[in-house]
Amino acid sequence: MLRKKGMKVINSKFEGIYWLKKGKRKFLVTKNLVPGFRSCNEEIVYVNGREYRVWDPYRSKASAAIHKKVKEFPVKEGDLILYLGVASGTTASYLSDIIGEEGVIYGVDFSASALLPLIQIARKRENIVPLLADARTPSRYINFVEEVDVVYCDVAQPNPTSIVSTNSNLFLKESGYVLLAIKASSIDISKKPKEVYLEEEKKLKETGFEIIDSVNLVPYHKKHAFLLLKRK
Amino acid sequence: MKAYLTVSPLGVLAVNEKKEIILVKKLKGDINQVTDKFISFLEKRTLTELNNALEELLDMGYREINIEEREPVKVKEEIKGVIKYSIPNKAGLLFRRYFTALSVEKFGFRNKKEARRRIREVSIRVTVYGIKKDRSRKDLSIIQAIHVLDDLEKMLNSLFLRIKEWYSLYFPELFDILESQELIIKLISKFKKPEKINPQTLKEEFNLPSEIINKIASSINETVGAKLQERDSEVIEELIQEWLSLKKCYDAVRGYIEEEMPKVAPNTSSLTGALIAARLISSAGGLESLAKLPSSTIQLLGAEKALFRFIRGKGTPPKHGVIYQYPLIRKSNKKVRGKLARKLANKIAIAARIDMFSGGRGEGKLQEKFVREIKNIVKEERNESNKQQI
Numbered sequence A: 001m002l003r004k005k006g007m008k009v010i011n012s013k014f015e016g017i018y019w020l021k022k023g024k025r026k027f028l029v030t031k032n033l034v035p036g037f038r039s040c041n042e043e044i045v046y047v048n049g050r051e052y053r054v055w056d057p058y059r060s061k062a063s064a065a066i067h068k069k070v071k072e073f074p075v076k077e078g079d080l081i082l083y084l085g086v087a088s089g090t091t092a093s094y095l096s097d098i099i100g101e102e103g104v105i106y107g108v109d110f111s112a113s114a115l116l117p118l119i120q121i122a123r124k125r126e127n128i129v130p131l132l133a134d135a136r137t138p139s140r141y142i143n144f145v146e147e148v149d150v151v152y153c154d155v156a157q158p159n160p161t162s163i164v165s166t167n168s169n170l171f172l173k174e175s176g177y178v179l180l181a182i183k184a185s186s187i188d189i190s191k192k193p194k195e196v197y198l199e200e201e202k203k204l205k206e207t208g209f210e211i212i213d214s215v216n217l218v219p220y221h222k223k224h225a226f227l228l229l230k231r232k
Numbered sequence B: 001m002k003a004y005l006t007v008s009p010l011g012v013l014a015v016n017e018k019k020e021i022i023l024v025k026k027l028k029g030d031i032n033q034v035t036d037k038f039i040s041f042l043e044k045r046t047l048t049e050l051n052n053a054l055e056e057l058l059d060m061g062y063r064e065i066n067i068e069e070r071e072p073v074k075v076k077e078e079i080k081g082v083i084k085y086s087i088p089n090k091a092g093l094l095f096r097r098y099f100t101a102l103s104v105e106k107f108g109f110r111n112k113k114e115a116r117r118r119i120r121e122v123s124i125r126v127t128v129y130g131i132k133k134d135r136s137r138k139d140l141s142i143i144q145a146i147h148v149l150d151d152l153e154k155m156l157n158s159l160f161l162r163i164k165e166w167y168s169l170y171f172p173e174l175f176d177i178l179e180s181q182e183l184i185i186k187l188i189s190k191f192k193k194p195e196k197i198n199p200q201t202l203k204e205e206f207n208l209p210s211e212i213i214n215k216i217a218s219s220i221n222e223t224v225g226a227k228l229q230e231r232d233s234e235v236i237e238e239l240i241q242e243w244l245s246l247k248k249c250y251d252a253v254r255g256y257i258e259e260e261m262p263k264v265a266p267n268t269s270s271l272t273g274a275l276i277a278a279r280l281i282s283s284a285g286g287l288e289s290l291a292k293l294p295s296s297t298i299q300l301l302g303a304e305k306a307l308f309r310f311i312r313g314k315g316t317p318p319k320h321g322v323i324y325q326y327p328l329i330r331k332s333n334k335k336v337r338g339k340l341a342r343k344l345a346n347k348i349a350i351a352a353r354i355d356m357f358s359g360g361r362g363e364g365k366l367q368e369k370f371v372r373e374i375k376n377i378v379k380e381e382r383n384e385s386n387k388q389q390i
Helices: A061-067 A090-099 A113-124 A159-173 A192-205 B030-044 B048-059 B090-097 B099-105 B112-133 B138-168 B181-191 B199-206 B212-224 B230-266 B264-272 B273-284 B287-292 B295-300 B304-311 B328-329 B333-356 B366-388
Strands: A009-012 A018-022 A025-031 A042-046 A050-054 A080-083 A104-109 A126-133 A148-153 A172-183 A209-216 A224-231 B002-007 B011-014 B021-026 B064-067 B084-085
Touching: A018 A050, A025 A061, A025 A090, A042 B011, A042 B212, A042 B273, A050 A090, A061 A224, A080 A090, A080 A159, A090 A113, A090 A126, A104 A113, A113 A224, A113 B021, A113 B112, A126 A159, A148 A159, A159 A172, A159 A192, A172 A192, A192 A209, A192 A224, B002 B021, B002 B048, B002 B090, B002 B112, B011 B048, B011 B084, B011 B199, B021 B048, B030 B048, B030 B112, B064 B287, B084 B099, B090 B099, B099 B112, B112 B328, B138 B181, B138 B273, B181 B199, B230 B264, B230 B273, B264 B273, B264 B333, B273 B287, B295 B333, B328 B333, B328 B366, B333 B366
Parallel strands: A080 A104, A080 A148, A104 A126, A148 A172, B002 B064, B064 B084
Antiparallel strands: A009 A018, A018 A025, A025 A050, A042 A050, A172 A224, A209 A224, B002 B011, B011 B021
């Protein structure tokens, strides 16, 4: 547990995301949208009467990307997000803090058991829409989803590029961004992670994406990279 | 004239070629009714409002109606001819882009928040329904059972090992004479102390051949073991009772798997035996996943560690995973095991697909054929290897 004494919350580079400073240590935090409710056993701290949730980079690839100084993090208040591979909703709950009540997260995952905790979170957080479907077949959730500002994709599949591009074509606004977590060992276990990232980046460029930034998530997540994309 | 149509939890929306809205049908009823309607649309592909909309569009003179779905919806025969499917279509693009405005102006929600609440509530209920449906899959309980069975087996073995080492202080020869764990445990439980072992009872209650009884009797006299004290005997008896109750549990779980597997996957389990089939299903993550795997993957299910080690460039490729436990493979010559494993995996792939997708059809003759074929293969391979040896 973090002790209250000497804690200070300062703005980070990005909207809705803050650094909690305690001596030399600093933690990434978001304001809790549902005070008193812990979504994923995270640490909760109170500063100046506000409740903040600590965003652990070891548990969330988005947090790791911010720790590794990604250039931009395009999620802001009121945004609509299509989250492919939402799983138990750890990262989704922090995005839900950032977008606030006016935003919506459409969380897609095809594993029924992974979605169980998300259902509990979605019942408390009114901006999360859980969808039990395969991100490779958007026809199964097309009835529920609006056009979104951000497609966030974190799937352990061998073809993230094609998943991102079909979903972006259907659901992403012209000016929208794609956040893509790449798991090298799901794509090709025999190659070195860096080769896999380069190949995937090449594929993404060919499919019509512009790569704004790419960060390696070591040491928080081994063999993972995080890409920020925009449509050309 | 062409019309484009899309369905959502708000209702049905249709536009014409110029993206002008020509028809809106709200889903009627309270949230429960809407959810039920939507689930039946997703599952059975029928929706009253959609049928009404299609009929109205026909009346309006549209002769080609494009629906934003991938799987066909159920409609009357005479309408079928005019329907086409594509993702995305003009109606869907319009609906998703102008959701906020459309939900208020056309679907009569007070504001976008209320419309989104409708979407969210339906999605939560549909998802809960989906999870429930998924959890009622029979193969999931089989997977749980096989995990428990493997753990019980480990526990039984390690407990037996402890009992064996302890009892060896007093009568080590017993473990050289008898092999069956259950028999040894029952024997110790019956006589408690080595000197009390009675040849007469051994014959009557345990049905042992006289040769073995003689061996036991003579080794009691010559034993190098110490004398078993009353106190030690009591504690060992406790361990033995624990082992027996674990064994009872193990038998119950095993009986469950052997009873249920033929219902879940009749062809697969008659081909490989219930336990191996259950392990295959557990490694694949379900009968459906198993049925969708290529036979080359089935061959190596359970040998992932060796496989990935090989892919990373160390060691040799594995020949078999779970199916190594198949008696004909385990017992045969090392040289032909790879071939046998490949052929068995082929058959499993076929059997699993029949079980999953044609409701277990072909049960009976098919399984006999499989087994016969595999036995023939084994024979051939054996003959071949015999020839080579000569």
